[in-house]
Amino acid sequence: MVKDNATPENLAKATTEEIKRINPLIPMKAKVTKIIEETPDVKTFYISKEENGQMVVPFHTAPGQLAMLSLPGVGEAMFSATDAPDHLQLSIKKVGTLTDELHEIVPGQTVGIRGPYGNGFPMDQIKGKNVLFIAGGIGLAPVRTAVRYCVDHRDDFAKLHLVYGSRSPADLVFQYDLFETWPAVRDFQVSVTVDRGDDNWKGNVGFVPAFLEELKPNPDNTVCIICGPPIMIKFTLGILDKLGFTAENVITTLEMRMKCGIGKCGRCNIGSCYICLDGPVFTLAEMKKMPNEY
């Protein structure tokens, strides 16, 4: 990476001489220190590495950046990473070979981790503005990295508003943040909805796009960060457009199959962009210029 100035622009321009020589494909040996069961199929893993007898963060990630996590002998996959002082948090949904195995492990497990990858959310450019976060399901994992940043730098941003939905109350991830931490933050509106309620659910029932339409957030001086399943994104974008959000002010993350994470192995391209390197964060305006192939 280019010295300490690893912005996407610098990375994109870096010549051979400017790139720090590490072997980017070798994972760093790390340990899972804590596991939180978020929902029946999502767990959050705290990952630290040992340095001089202390557990420290393997590397820091900016909001929206990624980490490649591997379990020796099982596989490797890319996840959004949430930065914390002495660990990284990866919230992982059980969907296949590696993620199934990850859901079986216990604290103390050795894992491999490499990163940070990707461009991250343009937090500097959002400074001073209202931020509308929209997330569905596990999509709150990447969004949460931006939310935490805004909360930590509360004075740098105007009003905050999160609209989040999941299939059922049991599928809501990060409930401790949703119902405790964030509502206590100044000027932070947290709106939660579920597709189907249960006996104890007192909140809104309905899909995210419809809920958003009811909430009618104001597009003035507002940037929207949205992540979730493709179908939710598709319908929500329609509503955002109707509400008057411009494509430049809607930011999302893209997902493609990844192997190397460093723009070499080829598979994560959309047009001439490699999502692992140039993404995963794009504005809707940028996405409109890319071939529709994701």
Next chain:
Amino acid sequence: MNSLIKEMQALAQELLASGEVKGVFGWTKGSRWYLTPPLFIQKAEDAIKLHYDEFAINNLTSLLLDYRNSDDKIAIFVKGCDSRGILRLIQDKQVNPEKVLVIGLPCPGMVDKEAVKDQRHVHDLPLLRKCQECRYPNPVLADRTLGDVQVTKEPGVPIGITAERAIQKGVGSKGKERYQEVKEIEALSADEKYAFWQKQHEKCLRCYACRNICPACNCRECIFESDKKGWVNKAATTTDNAFFGITRAMHVAGRCVDCGECERVCPAGIPIMKINRKIMQDIDELFGTYDAGTDLEEAGPLNHFKLDDPEEFL
């Protein structure tokens, strides 16, 4: 030959114009005089692009797999050897016979483009070895025929307007010697055989051209597709390659229609047909002569059980 091409174009034109079929697989003249690659057309006016000559080597039948989930009827031109591929696809239930219209052609015998000496000027080329050894120069099945060819399930000599030329060039002249290469390998010691195949498998790139061109390799999901299942590794090492090569041979055992396409397309020049032919020879010896893909009604010795089957492997 020109009249045959005209007939092909006219038939394709008519089939597409009337809507009887939605597409036609044939060949077209390529960028050089010695190339006659596959062509798929969907519009009647494109029928004039069709061409046929002694370079129309490609067996087009595996391309039908792209339409196995489609309701469109597709027409396909076949030479004798190709027609066995259609049977394969029908017997394996990958192609609905109602949805294909097979047009049988007489075969002039295909020549070897590897022997081209002058790219700029047309010159004579030797007949392909597979054509010298050909035993089914006439379609074993067809809905329509052109050029006076006749459908026959039996091995035989070329029939139709190109027959004279084909026989003169030697089509089928070495039909009886087709196991000769197998015999040569059988004569080697076990160590020599091993060394021979190791050398061959070492070259394999694992490009899967052999599998993808093959009408018998028609599984919806090939076991080599999925490294997730851990059956085979992606690594192109000699051992993994051999595992691939031998597994593929066993998967097409008794179903391989002897078209030789796998060997033709292999960019590494691996003599894949030597293994396939060995298996054919063994089947002939164990169960009596059997040619896969020649008779729709016959399941084939490896596909059913008879009480008097030999039990050497048990």
Next chain:
Amino acid sequence: MKAFPKAKLQEVLKTLASKGTLYVPALVDETHRYYPYRADIQVSLEQNSAISPKEIFFPSTEKIYNFTAYGIDGDYEEILPDRTACVLFGVRSCDMQAILCMDDVFLTRGYIDEYYATRREGATIVALGCSKAGADCFCSSMGLNPVEHEGADAQLYDLGDYYGIQGRTEKGEKVVEALAVAGLLSESSAEVLVPEEFVLQVDSEGIAEKLQAMFEHSLWDQLWRKCINCGTCTYLCPTCHCFDISEKKKNQHCGVKIKCWDSCMFNEYAMMAGGHNPRPSKKEKVRQRFMHKLRYFPERYGKYQCTGCGRCIAKCPVNLEITDVINQVREAKVNG
């Protein structure tokens, strides 16, 4: 220019091989590719190798690290190739250009692929100018000069009975010097032989720009029809750099992570968990390949990712020729 007689090729190769690994195009078991030089090897400089020299820097399969897993413990141990010097002898202009494409991918944009870099840095490339075009060559149409390439460390020219040699870089000068010291070089004023007009020619000018408006073009609906989605074109291509990372378990507790060639023609290549594939059918796969070579790569790295070596044309089982695709793009009507 300095030159050595073709009759002394073996001595030249022996001299270079005495200094380190020397890769030469040779025929072994009927396969024409680059092999480490041995005195008994059948060196073949008549035409370009069937398998490209990319495998010297980017082998089809390589181990990247060992791992162990015992209960909750585990470890990783890097496996790096030796950082030894080597010489590639007889690299054609198309393959030299391809190495520059590979350099762009593996050595720039934020990260360096150490496996590639380690091999590449130690290599001296001695290019060989072509005096005869192969049957499927069209490098001249892709903006290259078949006779020489400025990216090489040293350049050989066909002078008839002699090979002329010129050093271009410090590394290349060392090669020339080694041959001079061995007393193999003399001065020659013979004309450099150049190939006659290529049989395959296309006009590639402006294709990358034109393709920017052609992602949705009906051309792609036809192109894929005969393709069998094999890996032949991409594996033989000297510029295709895609790889997969997977693992091979030795036993329950240890194994090795491997990096091996992959191809955008394969179905698994872009398949995601849950079965979503952004390029589900042959149409999207074929489009990806040509778009990458002719538009995306130029957009990213400023050069075509096709150097006109013709290998994909020679070996494609169905003759899906990139030259024909370029022509079709040129002729295509684009609305608006």
